[in-house]
Amino acid sequence: MSLPLNIAILGAEDPAAAQEFYAAVLAPKVQDYGGFFRSDLHGAGDLGVTDVSALAAEAGVSAEGSGFGGYIIFYVLEQPSEVVAVVEAAAAAGAEILKPAKKALFGSFSGAFRAPDGAVWKVSCERRKETAAARSPAVPVETGILLGVQDPRASTAFYTALGMEADRDYGAKYIDFTVAAGQLRLGLMQRKGLAKDVGIAPEGSGFGRLVLSHDAASAEEVDAVLSRAEQAGAVITVAPAAQEWGGHVGCFTDPDGIAWKIASA
Numbered sequence: 001m002s003l004p005l006n007i008a009i010l011g012a013e014d015p016a017a018a019q020e021f022y023a024a025v026l027a028p029k030v031q032d033y034g035g036f037f038r039s040d041l042h043g044a045g046d047l048g049v050t051d052v053s054a055l056a057a058e059a060g061v062s063a064e065g066s067g068f069g070g071y072i073i074f075y076v077l078e079q080p081s082e083v084v085a086v087v088e089a090a091a092a093a094g095a096e097i098l099k100p101a102k103k104a105l106f107g108s109f110s111g112a113f114r115a116p117d118g119a120v121w122k123v124s125c126e127r128r129k130e131t132a133a134a135r136s137p138a139v140p141v142e143t144g145i146l147l148g149v150q151d152p153r154a155s156t157a158f159y160t161a162l163g164m165e166a167d168r169d170y171g172a173k174y175i176d177f178t179v180a181a182g183q184l185r186l187g188l189m190q191r192k193g194l195a196k197d198v199g200i201a202p203e204g205s206g207f208g209r210l211v212l213s214h215d216a217a218s219a220e221e222v223d224a225v226l227s228r229a230e231q232a233g234a235v236i237t238v239a240p241a242a243q244e245w246g247g248h249v250g251c252f253t254d255p256d257g258i259a260w261k262i263a264s265a
Contacts, residue, residue, distance in 0.1 A: 069208025
């Protein structure tokens with residue numbers, strides 16, 4: 001059993017305004033499900049935006065939270081000039097620039113910003129020099145969620161117990177998991193290191209305004225994922241059950257408090 005990360009759902013005070021921001025900065029393909037916005041990030045994963053209170057209630061957690069939410073969204077592009085363009089577009093649309101786009105360590109190029117909804121983004125390129133003409137809109141090579149955890153090794157054990165397979169493993173410094181085409185990659189870093197990387201304070205508590213979601217193939221898969229998660233140390237926040245609309249849904253929080261939604265249609 002594997003656990004692809006199909007969509008990262010962000011909670012916002014004003015979902016429509018948040019979606020307008022992402023439309024201006026990322027130019028995704030968007031579907032509006034009556035206040036729940038699902039954006040296709042150019043075939044490199046999906047991003048959801050919805051009301052923060054509704055999102056917390058659906059995940060079975062309190063909507064209260066403050067400070068660092070314990071994660072960043074990463075957006076990997078082909079060219080340094082594309083990184084500059086996205087960071088500048090974010091600033092023009094109202095983002096707080098945490099780190100300007102510039103040359104970084106180990107031959108990379110990156111910048112970071114905090115979106116008006118509070119989500120922190122790192123935009124990067126693996127090279128410092130242009131190798132081709134920049135695309136407009138910039139199309140990501142990869143997108144994903146990088147979690148700031150207390151113990152990367154323990155978190156790795158948790159996620160491998162759910163069926164994920166470690167890919168790049170640099171011990172306690174950085175670990176990520178294999179990713180299929182069209183999905184979001186999940187990675188792990190120590191919380192303090194991750195916060196420092198994007199220029200923010202590591203302190204924070206409560207709901208981080210994020211729910212990670214896996215689209216299960218069946219109700220049986222939903223039940224199996226929730227069972228394995230609980231055995232591995234998760235807290236079940238919503239017991240898996242049939243829904244009025246015909247689906248089957250359950251939710252849990254991982255050992256660091258990150259909320260997950262497992263749902264079948």
